[in-house]
Amino acid sequence: MTTTTQDDAVPRHVAIVMDGNGRWAKARFLPRLMGHHRGVESARKVIRACSNAGVECLTLFAFSSENWKRPEDEVSGLMSLFMSALERESVALFRHNVRMRFIGDTSGFPTSLQEKIQQVEAMTATCNGMTLLIAANYGGRWDVLQAVRKAIRDVTADGMAADMLDEDAFGRLLVTGGLPDPDLFIRTGGEKRISNFLMWQLAYAELYFTDVLWPEFDEKCLHEAFRDFAQRQRRFGMTGEQIAGGQHA
Ligand code: IPE
Ligand code: IPE
Ligand code: MG
DSSP states (O other): OOOOOOOTTSOSEEEEEOOOHHHHHHHTTOOHHHHHHHHHHHHHHHHHHHHHHTOSEEEEEEEETTGGGSOHHHHHHHHHHHHHHHHHHHHHHHHTTOEEEEESOGGGSOHHHHHHHHHHHHHTTTOOSOEEEEEEEEOHHHHHHHHHHHHHHHHHHHOOOGGGOOHHHHHHHSTTTTSOOOSEEEEOSSOOOOTTSSTTTTTTOEEEEOOSOGGGOOHHHHHHHHHHHHHOOOOTTSOHHHHHTTOOO
16 A cells, blocks of 8 residues: 655656466467466556556557457457556555556547546546556557657747757656656566667666566566666766766756
8 A cells, every 4th residue: 555665776757568378378388368367467567556556557469460460369358458457456555545557548548448548537537656558559650750740739839949858858758758767677478679768768777687478577587677677887988986986967
């Protein structure tokens, strides 16, 4: 319910590519959708663990803009799964004071799911514990493009000088605007790629890759990632000596 005190070892913003559901299922001769079902359980555990650890913001990659290319039955199965997971979990999230937001072009989803998303966002809008971002029909390039479009509109409609657009102003136009950039990026499932996740926002994230498949990822695995993160020296372009001497970016 409440968050513990934040210490240096705990990243403020954690972003996770929840990968490996299909391979988990295949290894057990189960349909891929069973892997996604188990993946929802992992997400539930990790959301709770992050909230308890004092993480301010957790972003979960649930469906990429490229995942539409999957077989139709997998896509429709995922849509039903998102719907049932929201129906089942949203009240518990609200009780845990978790503010839930969806980032991505959700206009491509079934109307009933879009309505559910709006309802959950409205219900948890005043929660001031952890912010949970669900990246659904999200693509990093789409995010940058929609920000560019907004910027062009601001320049033409409000007469904003193009030169006034700096990194901070541009960052506010992204769908994560107002939130800190991810400190720790985790990808399960063994692949070492970003797959069009938060491209701009990950510029200085610490990257952590694990072979553990998402359905097997639990609180213990999460804390292992946090321990690894705590060992990193984040230099943001400075020297190790500057950082050791207490300078901050
Ligand atoms: C990630 O697991 C979940 C989604 C993309 C929705 P995958 O379904 O990509 O699992 P693998 O990579 O096939 O094992
Ligand atoms: C990335 O996983 C998207 C999600 C986890 C939702 P994919 O499994 O779709 O990524 P690629 O296609 O292997 O790079
Ligand atoms: Mg995958």
